[in-house]
Amino acid sequence: MMNGRRLALMQILDSRKKYTARELAERFGVSMRTIQRDLDYLQTIGVPLYAEVGAGGGYRALPNRLMPPLQLNQSEALGLFMLLQLLELVPDFPYGEIRSHLADHYYSSLPLDTKEQIDRIGDHLAFIQRAAVIPAPWTTLILEAAMEKRRLSFDYSSSGGIKITQAFPLGLYYEQGCWYVPALKDERTLLYRADRMHNVCKLDATLPELQTMKEWMKQEDDRERVQVSLQFTPFGARVAQTDPDYDLITDDRWEGLVPHQELPFLARKLLRFGPEVRVLQPPALRSLVAGLLRQAAEQYAHDEDVTS
């Protein structure tokens, strides 16, 4: 049976220092024999202890996998299950075991009325988000490798076919239903998609001086930028206001700095607004947008007489 002393013992050993049975016995005011029996018990319930016998020996615990219990109140529990609902939209979440632990084990241990409330939340709360259908089962492994700054080997399928690749992942990020992996390969940082990676495995090589993804993202933000100014129609402005890409300064005009490399990407984005936006600056973006529009319109050229 788990009593207070055994719990405390577990936590003391978690500090990863070494303790002799005598020290522990004195600390708790019990006999050494009792301590030994406690340690026995802890081992049987799975706490990873080990002992060094002989002079200078003692007991230690491996980095412990048993966390202290989390005691929530009802509204915190409700919040947790709402969070779980949000999680449903993010497929292949790393360390995703938490999902089933909460949904199955913890849920069933809750009081009945709390369960009812949780069930009812589902009727009244939703998160609308593009959920990817493409599975990316290796996210946990990739994240682990990034945290250990360890090299990965994987098969990567791109338009050119499948290639076995090795790279150091910087981290993992989720955007619009997709997991992306910036990774260092041969001195260059490339962006991989996690769902196109297969047979991922960690290699032995590590690179301690590897930058973190956080640093990389910051650096990406610092690239050369171009002044862009857009003019929306009143309707376009209303649409744009609900799109957080554009923080409108005045009602119908947007000004901002955009990395030079992203102009083609921005041009495609602006297509969405069709006639509701006009590019004032820079000319390069003007012609990109105009070019795309012309190409698109050509597809419908022979419809002209019908629609006009």
Add this chain to the structure above:
Amino acid sequence: MMNGRRLALMQILDSRKKYTARELAERFGVSMRTIQRDLDYLQTIGVPLYAEVGAGGGYRALPNRLMPPLQLNQSEALGLFMLLQLLELVPDFPYGEIRSHLADHYYSSLPLDTKEQIDRIGDHLAFIQRAAVIPAPWTTLILEAAMEKRRLSFDYSSSGGIKITQAFPLGLYYEQGCWYVPALKDERTLLYRADRMHNVCKLDATLPELQTMKEWMKQEDDRERVQVSLQFTPFGARVAQTDPDYDLITDDRWEGLVPHQELPFLARKLLRFGPEVRVLQPPALRSLVAGLLRQAAEQYAHDEDVTS
């Protein structure tokens, strides 16, 4: 001391049925006296039990607010803290107390090495999402009212100014950085934005036959639909594959049913693909897209000579 039987007893009583000491004793295979002692103990530690004495009496528990503790292992805890990072992007999460409980209290009770790992996750994991800047502090209250099918009173600021409004909220949903509230006002279901609601308070009136948000959303989905078929270029198909709106059946073709009312909306969406998509069906959508393209192109008409 809390043992398994007492915990189980607590959960059984939580179901809010009534049990006699005899029933419980038989269930656990112990004597009635033991059950009574257990109940005594549970009361001393604060479980809100009460007994009805006399014939037809028995023991009950008040709806219990003491949740059982949640015991996670390390990787589940890591998952939980990643989940917390995702939560950072959703402002004004209802029942948001969970956030600080986890970030402050639970975090500090974890073993050292787990804390380190959690800290490092932040360097290697990100969720990229448009985070709204507009605060919507009333989400918990709105959700509660929806679950209780209770009328709300609030000040709503729209383009026409601020109006005091009363309505029955069906629920709450989050999309692209904004909380939305479908609500029944005078027989019609309107869509409010939570960030534009102020001074929200629950009124006494309830409407038990009010539909849930889930039902409402389903109904929205069930409107009359039209067969749409799209033809993508290979490049367009690649782009579309990352957009979960389109589940491609073959590599470069999309077929689906779309509510008739949403064709104009879909037309605007398709603009995004510019030259990479062609509408095959229905003709109505074809002409909508063509029309938008023509309008848009006119803005750049005098640039033609430069770009061609």
Add this chain to the structure above:
DNA sequence: TCGAACTATGACAATAGTTGACGTAATTAA
């Protein structure tokens, strides 16, 4: 009004679990 079906509580012995004391063996560092 009575008796059956309950809870509430105390006393005490029987049972089960925990602890301490002691012994013995094995391992290890100095």
Add this chain to the structure above:
DNA sequence: TTAATTACGTCAACTATTGTCATAGTTCGA
């Protein structure tokens, strides 16, 4: 080798839990 240590078995002492019995009070319904 010796001292410090883990490992573990045995048994008696101690402590906690449980069952049995007794008694008293409340409530319901015949």
